[in-house]
Amino acid sequence: MAEALLETRDLCKSFGGLVVTDAVSLLVAPGEIHAIIGPNGAGKTTLIAELAGELKPDSGSIRFAGADITRLAMARRAALGIARSFQITSIFREFSVLDNVAMAVQAHAGHSFRFWRSARRDARLRDPARQVLAQVGLAERAESRAAALSHGEKRALEIAMVLATRPRLLLLDEPMAGMGPQDAAGMVRLLAALKRQVTMVLVEHDMDAVFALADRITVMVYGRIIASGTPDAIRGDAEVRRAYLGEAAA
Amino acid sequence: MSVARRSLVIGVSLAALAITPAIALAAGEPFYVTLLTRIMIFAIAALSLDLILGYGGMVSFGHAAYLGIGAYAVGILAFYGITSGPLQFAVAILASAAAAAMIGAVSLRTSGVYFIMITLAFAQMLYFLAESLNIYGGDDGLNIAQPSDFGRLVDLGDPPTLYYVVLAVLLVLLLLSRQLINSRFGLLVQGVKSNERRMAALGFPTFRYKLVAFILSGTICGLAGALFANLTLFCSPSIMHWTRSGEIMMMVILGGMGSLFGPVLGAALYLLLETVLSGATEHWQAILGPLLVLVVLFSRSGFFGMLIGERTARGRADG
Amino acid sequence: MTAVLEQLLNGAQFGVMLFLMAAGLTLIFGIMNLINLAHGSLYMAGAYVAAATFAAFGSFLLALLAALAAAVALGAAIEIVVFRTLYDREHLDQVLATFGLILFFNELVRMIWGATALYMQVPAFLAGHVELLSGSPYPTYRLAVIGAGLAVALLLHLLIARTRIGMLIRAGASNRAMVDALGVNVTLLYTLVFALGAALAAFAGAMAGPIFTVESGMGESVLILAFVVIVIGGIGSLRGAFVAALLVGIVDAMGRAFLRPLLASFMSHAAADNAGPALASMLIYILMAAILLIRPQGLFPPRGR
Numbered sequence: 001m002a003e004a005l006l007e008t009r010d011l012c013k014s015f016g017g018l019v020v021t022d023a024v025s026l027l028v029a030p031g032e033i034h035a036i037i038g039p040n041g042a043g044k045t046t047l048i049a050e051l052a053g054e055l056k057p058d059s060g061s062i063r064f065a066g067a068d069i070t071r072l073a074m075a076r077r078a079a080l081g082i083a084r085s086f087q088i089t090s091i092f093r094e095f096s097v098l099d100n101v102a103m104a105v106q107a108h109a110g111h112s113f114r115f116w117r118s119a120r121r122d123a124r125l126r127d128p129a130r131q132v133l134a135q136v137g138l139a140e141r142a143e144s145r146a147a148a149l150s151h152g153e154k155r156a157l158e159i160a161m162v163l164a165t166r167p168r169l170l171l172l173d174e175p176m177a178g179m180g181p182q183d184a185a186g187m188v189r190l191l192a193a194l195k196r197q198v199t200m201v202l203v204e205h206d207m208d209a210v211f212a213l214a215d216r217i218t219v220m221v222y223g224r225i226i227a228s229g230t231p232d233a234i235r236g237d238a239e240v241r242r243a244y245l246g247e248a249a250a
Numbered sequence: 251m252s253v254a255r256r257s258l259v260i261g262v263s264l265a266a267l268a269i270t271p272a273i274a275l276a277a278g279e280p281f282y283v284t285l286l287t288r289i290m291i292f293a294i295a296a297l298s299l300d301l302i303l304g305y306g307g308m309v310s311f312g313h314a315a316y317l318g319i320g321a322y323a324v325g326i327l328a329f330y331g332i333t334s335g336p337l338q339f340a341v342a343i344l345a346s347a348a349a350a351a352m353i354g355a356v357s358l359r360t361s362g363v364y365f366i367m368i369t370l371a372f373a374q375m376l377y378f379l380a381e382s383l384n385i386y387g388g389d390d391g392l393n394i395a396q397p398s399d400f401g402r403l404v405d406l407g408d409p410p411t412l413y414y415v416v417l418a419v420l421l422v423l424l425l426l427s428r429q430l431i432n433s434r435f436g437l438l439v440q441g442v443k444s445n446e447r448r449m450a451a452l453g454f455p456t457f458r459y460k461l462v463a464f465i466l467s468g469t470i471c472g473l474a475g476a477l478f479a480n481l482t483l484f485c486s487p488s489i490m491h492w493t494r495s496g497e498i499m500m501m502v503i504l505g506g507m508g509s510l511f512g513p514v515l516g517a518a519l520y521l522l523l524e525t526v527l528s529g530a531t532e533h534w535q536a537i538l539g540p541l542l543v544l545v546v547l548f549s550r551s552g553f554f555g556m557l558i559g560e561r562t563a564r565g566r567a568d569g
Numbered sequence: 570m571t572a573v574l575e576q577l578l579n580g581a582q583f584g585v586m587l588f589l590m591a592a593g594l595t596l597i598f599g600i601m602n603l604i605n606l607a608h609g610s611l612y613m614a615g616a617y618v619a620a621a622t623f624a625a626f627g628s629f630l631l632a633l634l635a636a637l638a639a640a641v642a643l644g645a646a647i648e649i650v651v652f653r654t655l656y657d658r659e660h661l662d663q664v665l666a667t668f669g670l671i672l673f674f675n676e677l678v679r680m681i682w683g684a685t686a687l688y689m690q691v692p693a694f695l696a697g698h699v700e701l702l703s704g705s706p707y708p709t710y711r712l713a714v715i716g717a718g719l720a721v722a723l724l725l726h727l728l729i730a731r732t733r734i735g736m737l738i739r740a741g742a743s744n745r746a747m748v749d750a751l752g753v754n755v756t757l758l759y760t761l762v763f764a765l766g767a768a769l770a771a772f773a774g775a776m777a778g779p780i781f782t783v784e785s786g787m788g789e790s791v792l793i794l795a796f797v798v799i800v801i802g803g804i805g806s807l808r809g810a811f812v813a814a815l816l817v818g819i820v821d822a823m824g825r826a827f828l829r830p831l832l833a834s835f836m837s838h839a840a841a842d843n844a845g846p847a848l849a850s851m852l853i854y855i856l857m858a859a860i861l862l863i864r865p866q867g868l869f870p871p872r873g874r
Contacts, residue, residue: 052451078453090451092444103441106434107452112459114434122434165452309661356858359865363604363660363804367796368861374793375854382846492793496668503665533680539673546666547654 005030011060022223033200035214043223044203052084053077081168093147101129104164136160152183170200255558296501296513298470304508307443312373316346316468318490320475325485335398346472354464380487391486506552571705576822584818585718589773590795591810593766599805606667609788610674615771620689629692640771675785689778803867824852
């Protein structure tokens, strides 16, 4: 197997007496979609926050493309190509949809100490933004105010923003959250289309989506990894079934 | 359509400002020239605050400090016999920038309520500093013997000349600000106000940009201070009193936060209101105070927003 | 040495008064997420009412009670008329609205009592001096202020740490919604906390009467220093406010007394005469800046939130 793109070793974090990340060792291969599932409170979002750099782990290490990034700040990790979508949509509500994505492009288009030229007429920002919008199916909504979008469209916008940063690794925190079946199916199609182009760590509760997309699945309970492997292996794992899946998924 | 109305309001206001001195002098009421010069100077100060408050979401409650630094730069240099205009203004601008850099470097490490309190505290510190420096007049203030000397270029001692200089500065700043707001830097600052967490997640090192915005804002306010010293030929610690910072902030809110021209109208509104009310009763603050409370509680987009028919919440992202 | 002791005590006296202001502010902010600039007006109200009552009736106790009653009444009025709308608003709105209140109250006291300062005598039973070390007398009244302040601090601590109300306050500070969901009357809790804060401010104001000038605008300089105390101590932390208040008070007193002579030992007297007071007035803010550079959240930052 090629060298792992993302690797954590014995990652630990506690909040007071509560252990939220318990010696998590994870391997994510380049180009794969690696899903993390588990019951609520398993520490999945915390793990994403640690991977993104928003939270500092108490101990353990995180390596990205061979380099140790454990102590690196969030903005620096983003510059390295780690992009994150939030569980609760985090966009620029007052701006237009196109502005939102253009801002993401701007983040990786050199410095922003430019005080004179209008950024809204800068093709180097607007054109890539439009391309990404087309990719996620929001091309007609480009001029709408982000706040006016439906929930599903907002989630799609969030994905567009992270894609616009041309990431090497996508950390997706419940992208399907709150979506109806149609929107969710659209999101699955979108992510499937990105397979192989971008490596993804996907935290999700929607089991249909997980089994449709994931190359490998890791199961977390109370901050600990209890199983990790191919979708078939996980489906058949007795402990996982007892802890999380129940009999329905078999 | 909002754009047309907006241009109309701005155009009419600027035209009114342009012809006022002629009318006032013809009518034998030079007082209005001085009053409007004062309004425009505070409009510049309010504009500078709007850049970081209305667009950047940074609630700096200590902006009057830069007004004071600019004024004292002119005053202290004049005290030592240095009356060269270019030199005085250069010092005023550099000193404000330096102060904003130092204050910003500490304050911007915090946010929210901490930030408000800390900017207030630093402004208070400078106020006390000015009060305690007895050689420069301390509490009584410092008289300035003559206006900044710009040789044959302009005579700032002539009220109409000073008026048009200030008007010109205001116009240039309005234009520059509009370019700034729509530039990459400007959009970034607005993005920080909208969702700083998202900005950081996208990879922007937000601190340095906030600091630069803060410095720009303080510097422009310092320029206003230098002009103020020329208007009043006097500088005293009261320029930097924290209530002055509150007044500048009220001007931004009254006029319409996040609109660039709103603060200009806000300055006019506030100072005209103050002039009218203080003429009516010596207890005018007892009326202005509750009035301000009501405005805050019930206004949405300020006076400018009202004029151009905007009913959305304060601040527009595509302004 | 006696000079140092005297300044230490002066600093402690100023410090406990700052603590009384800061405690109210930090509790109100911690529980209600409300930044209240008009807190200084409550302090001023306490001072004015105490001074006026004392002048009219000669009883210090009555003056104190009147001050407390006035502040609580005033506080309740402000809370109902203005604050109920502000709880859900941005901090900017709260700052501006309470700024408007300050302008109003400062003018109001001028309207009622005129523009000249009120004079409040030290009450007879606290007049005079106490010999601390032989040959160094210290004003009895100031010692009484220190004592009263410490007593109130202790009572506050017991209230917050040991009583049911205190538990609710602490719970409300860390999770408002949960306290509400548990069936506690949050509106009542807010009003109680606000009344407590107002009473603390008025007590400080009443005690300040004989020491500081009772005039319009007296609240604001104390208020801003209270902010500095809260920032240094950590928002929401009473312990932080106590430590920070004493620190600020003592540093300020020492600076004002000893910086000029200290500078004069290696500077010309004229230069020291200017630099000394100038530096002394900035000292607290420099201290604040230094602490913020190391710990932006203050000495005792709030946990969670």
